[in-house]
Amino acid sequence: MEVSPTHYVLKTPMEGPWPAKMKVCVLANGCFWGSEKGFWRLPGGGVYSTAVGYAAGRTPNPTYEECCSGQTGATEAVQVVYDPEKVSMVDLLRWFWESHDPTQGNGQGNDRGTQYRSALIFFDREQEELMRASKDAYEKALQAAGKGMGPRITTEIVAASDFEQPFYYAEDYHQQYLAKPGARPYCSAQPLQAASFPNRNPPSLRGFESNKYVGKEHHVGLK
Template identity: 70%
Template sequence: MPVSSKHYVLGNPMEGPWKEGLEVIIIANGCFWGSEKGMWRLPGGGIYSTAVGYAAGFTPNPTYEEACSGMTGSTEAVQVVYDPSKISVVDVLRWFWESHDPTQGMGQGNDRGTQYRSGLYYFTEEQKILCEKSKDAYESALKAKGKGPITTEIAPASNYPEVFYYGEDYHQQYLAKPGARPYCSAQPLQIALPAFETWAPAELSAFAPKLPDAFWDKHAPSPHCVIRSPNPPIEWP
């Protein structure tokens, strides 16, 4: 799938090989337009690149129409390339959990079908543990509010010959482009992920979040927040 060489908002490359020190995680939480914008807007220069595409399916190089048919097994997903020296994967995971309703099974809001299922696809053992532990913590927080259980699929990227296939270029950074339709099906529940110290193993303390509570108090996901927000990354001290 041909895509632009540079990210429309961040200006960095859209495809690897990535610079040494960068890491990748694949997230899926409904319509990929808003999911991608939420990720590229995280502050501090920690998000190096994002791309939308089709993940965790069994058909190579699917098109949008094929993914929407439900016959490829793919989910609309975002490839997040981040610099762990500037942002923690835990910050990425907190935005992921809080920016949608992970209890909706095969859909999100008005979008229904396997291509809209919630998913996390990891590349390292540390990512695996943090994905699973944060899921357990968020599920407990939801249960306390009478919601759940979480239906998010969590799987290693290695389960697939190729976990992520790029989507069409017109979908990339869609919500930042002139004439874009302001649409996002995400259903944020406005329930916070519990504090890192309450659920993360002590041996992974180096992955503590870099974004403080004050950031989340001001910028935590809320309904339609990505539609209403500016396109550049959030400015934060």
Template identity: 85%
Template sequence: MKVSPKHFVLKTPMEGPWPDNMKVCVLANGCFWGSEKGFWRLPGGGIYATAVGYAAGQTANPTYEECCSGRTGHTEAVQVVYDPEKISLVDILRWFWESHDPTQGNAQGNDHGTQYRSALIYFDSEQEQLMRASKAAYEKSLREARRGKTASITTEIVAAADFDQPFYYAEDYHQQYLAKPGARPYCSAQPLQVALPAFEDWAPSPELLKLHAPKLSEDFWKQHAPKPHCVIRSPHEPISWP
């Protein structure tokens, strides 16, 4: 799939090879238009590049129409390339959990189908541990907040190594869609406005607590945590934050 050489907002390369200090993660939380915008807006210069695409499926090089058929096994996902010295995977995961409803199975809001399921794809053991621990922590918070309502998280957590290629780029018109002139202001993600607990409460180990300490403060989340439709209405450039 051909995509533009440069990110429409960040002006960084859309495809690798990436600088040696960068890490990659793939996250799927429903409609990928709004999901991508939420990730590229994270502050501090830690997000090097984002791209939308199709992940965790079996068919090579799927098109949007093929993905929507439900027969390729893919979900709409965002590839995030980040600098761990400037932003932690824990910050990215907090945005992921808080920016959608991870209990909806094959759906997000008005969008239904396997391509809208919630998923995390890990590339190494540390990512897997953080993803699984954050899932357990967020599920506990949802149960406490929703008081008996459905709070079981359906997000699948899978290894990139389980697939011939874990992420395929989507068509260029989908890339950074919400920032482009004439874009339809739409995102089906359903933020529940329930916070992921502090990392100290769910870090898998003292070593990972030290290595992946969040870079974004609680003050940031009090002001900028995902809210319904906030991505659609927000500016396109990254959030300015001390």
């Protein structure tokens, strides 16, 4: 899939190799347009680059039409390249959980299908531990608040190494779509208006938060 060499908003490269200090994760919350915008707008300059694409599927190089057919098993996802010295994985996970309803299974709002399912793809052990700990913490927060369509979070947490290639870039017209002239301001994600880690981070997540932003209000809208 050919994409622009430069991020439309951040003016950074769209494809690697990435600077040595950067880390990569892939997150899918049922709406890759709005999700990508949320990640590139996180404050502090810690997000180096973002891209939308198709992840955790069975077939290589899927197109949008193929992904929407449900035959590829891929979900719409965002690849985030970030500087862990400026923004932590906990920061990214807080935005991920609070920007959609992770209890809806294969869907988000009126959009139904495997391409809209919630998923987290980790690239190292620390990411895996934080993803699993944050899932447990947010599930408890939702249950305490009486939020969500079901009693349990359905988000998949899988290893990048489980796939020949965990992330495939989407077509260029999807990249940074909501920042481009003429974009249709649509996002199917349905945030539950529940804080992911109320009051303070759970013990399993402490020590990983960024000094500047975790624990402070920095919610960003999709409009």
